[in-house]
Amino acid sequence: MKTVVTFGTYDLFHVGHLNILRRAKDLGDRLVVGVSSDELNFRKKQLRPTYPIDHRLAIVESIRYVDEVFVEEALELKRQYLLYHHADILVMGDDWEGRFDEFSDICRVVYLPRTVGISSTEVKVRIRGVA
Numbered sequence: 001m002k003t004v005v006t007f008g009t010y011d012l013f014h015v016g017h018l019n020i021l022r023r024a025k026d027l028g029d030r031l032v033v034g035v036s037s038d039e040l041n042f043r044k045k046q047l048r049p050t051y052p053i054d055h056r057l058a059i060v061e062s063i064r065y066v067d068e069v070f071v072e073e074a075l076e077l078k079r080q081y082l083l084y085h086h087a088d089i090l091v092m093g094d095d096w097e098g099r100f101d102e103f104s105d106i107c108r109v110v111y112l113p114r115t116v117g118i119s120s121t122e123v124k125v126r127i128r129g130v131a
């Protein structure tokens with residue numbers, strides 16, 4: 001039984017999110033997703049997500065590739081989360097390339113290429129343009 005763990009905000013859920021979750025699940029048997037809390041997202045990006053944590057959790061949890069979700073409260077707790085969930089593999093998008101190599105002592109660290117041409121930020125900009 002191989003457990004894959006990945007993390008993200010997953011605001012305005014889009015096909016780039018779906019692709020990485022599908023490819024993450026393909027690497028193992030069980031996919032556990034840490035969804036960033038509203039406060040963590042604010043610390044990371046100086047922005048509140050459009051959808052609050054309970055909405056984002058409900059959406060990510062309903063994706064067929066996802067077996068379990070939890071709230072990621074702090075970037076500094078990654079090691080604890082990986083150990084707690086018995087991660088065999090940590091998957092991140094390649095926008096985070098190299099940033100989590102320190103965890104290669106407890107699991108395999110894999111960076112997958114991002115889906116080109118879509119992001120939550122770009123969706124917001126596009127919607128603002130037509131409003």
Ligand code: C2G
Nearest residue numbers: 007008009010011016017020036092093114115118
């Ligand atoms: N992603 C992707 N392609 C896109 C957009 C996002 O593959 N076009 C991936 C990101 O690389 C990330 C995941 O989808 O692995 C979630 O993206 P975000 O919600 O933007 O996640 P982020 O806020 O970067 O959170 O501890 C790390 C963070 O929690 C990651």
